[in-house]
Amino acid sequence: DIQMTQSPSSLSASVGDRVTITCRASQSISTYLNWYQQKPGKAPSLLIYAASSLQSGVPSRFSGSGSETDFTLTISSLQPEDFATYYCQQSYSTLSITFGQGTRLEIK
Amino acid sequence: EVQVVESGGNLVQPGGSLRLSCAASGFTFNIYWMNWVRQAPGKALEWVANINQDGSEKYYVRSVKGRFTISRDNAKNSLFLQMDNLRAEDTAVYYCARGFYGDYDNFFDIWGQGTLVTVSS
Numbered sequence: 177d178i179q180m181t182q183s184p185s186s187l188s189a190s191v192g193d194r195v196t197i198t199c200r201a202s203q204s205i206s207t208y209l210n211w212y213q214q215k216p217g218k219a220p221s222l223l224i225y226a227a228s229s230l231q232s233g234v235p236s237r238f239s240g241s242g243s244e245t246d247f248t249l250t251i252s253s254l255q256p257e258d259f260a261t262y263y264c265q266q267s268y269s270t271l272s273i274t275f276g277q278g279t280r281l282e283i284k
Numbered sequence: 285e286v287q288v289v290e291s292g293g294n295l296v297q298p299g300g301s302l303r304l305s306c307a308a309s310g311f312t313f314n315i316y317w318m319n320w321v322r323q324a325p326g327k328a329l330e331w332v333a334n335i336n337q338d339g340s341e342k343y344y345v346r347s348v349k350g351r352f353t354i355s356r357d358n359a360k361n362s363l364f365l366q367m368d369n370l371r372a373e374d375t376a377v378y379y380c381a382r383g384f385y386g387d388y389d390n391f392f393d394i395w396g397q398g399t400l401v402t403v404s405s
Contacts, residue, residue, distance in 0.1 A: 177346070210391045212329075219379055219395040220321075220329060226389035263329055267390035270317070271343045273331040 178202050178266050182276035188284040193254045197279045199247045199264035208268035211240055211249045214278075215260045223262075224249065259283050286310035286394055288363075288380045293399030300370050304399060306363035306380030311394075314338075314358040317383035319392060320365050322376035322401075330376075333365065334383060348374075370403045377401075 179202040189195050199209065207227035212220040222231045224240035227247055237252040251258055264276040292304040306318070320332040333344045333354040342354050353366040363380055378401055382394035 207388070208390060212392075214329075219397055220392075221395065222391055222393050225384075225391040225393075229389070231393070265329075265331075265391075267385075270334065270385060270390060272345070273319075273334070273390075275329040275331065278328045 177272050178205060178268065178274055180264055180266055180274050180276040182262075182264055182279050184279060185277065186280040186282065188282045189254055190284045191254050191256055195251045195254055195281065197249045197262055197264075197281075199242075199249070199276050201245045201247075201266055201268075204244045205266045205268035207243050208266055209240075209242065209247045210265045210267060211238075212263045212265060213258075213260045214263065220263065254281075256283075288382060288394055288396040290378065290380045290396040290399040293378065293401045295402045295404065296370055297405050298371060298403055300403070301366070301368045302370065302401060304365040304367065304378055304380075304401070306365075306396060308361045308363065308382070311382070313356075313361040317385045318354075318356060318363045319381045319383050320354060320363075321379045321381050321392070321395075322374075323379070323398075324373070324376040327376075332378070335363070367401070370401075372403050375401060375403045 181200045209227045211224040214220040228240045239250050262279045289307045319334040335342050335354045351369045355364045377398040379398045380396040381392035
């Protein structure tokens with residue numbers, strides 16, 4: 177199975193900060209990498225798909241980049257509603273889809 | 285409105301069985317892959333199983349193979365997860381998620397609110 181490793185596991189930041197979360201795959205996954213946001217007690221929601229494509233309705237302050245094994249999610253200017261947990265997901269193999277362990281983004 | 289709604293979660297004893305359901309509405313159900321994803325308390329998301337449009341392909345995470353069965357009824361716009369021989373480690377919120385499986389991208393774009401399964405004596 178393809179393992180996904182996110183860093184950091186948790187992060188404290190302030191409103192207005194630029195934040196970057198990284199995700200590394202244990203083998204090449206091309207650009208089959210997605211990012212999800214999850215708020216406490218809620219279902220995840222899709223932010224970025226295919227490494228860099230912004231899902232409809234997602235604010236443009238969110239962006240994604242990367243390919244093969246190394247990927248990043250960047251929030252250009254943190255807003256209060258962005259404090260949540262973020263997960264990367266590889267979908268290179270539909271037979272075995274895996275998520276990262278999550279990055280909890282907290283208010284400093 | 286495009287949505288999926290899960291039901292069927294409950295408290296069940298170890299070794300017991302449970303069947304989860306997911307009702308889809310607002311989209312053409314039979315053209316999408318569908319997925320089950322779970323999240324144990326305080327833990328990360330874990331993909332559990334998926335099924336293709338006509339039910340001829342089904343895939344499972346290793347930890348549930350032989351115990352869980354995914355199925356669908358396209359006439360009723362419904363997805364199911366039959367869970368047998370349940371273990372304490374199956375305790376989680378179970379989400380139904382629509383899968384977009386394209387040529388160059390695969391992702392889960394519609395999620396339900398989840399249904400809680402608790403396995404305990």
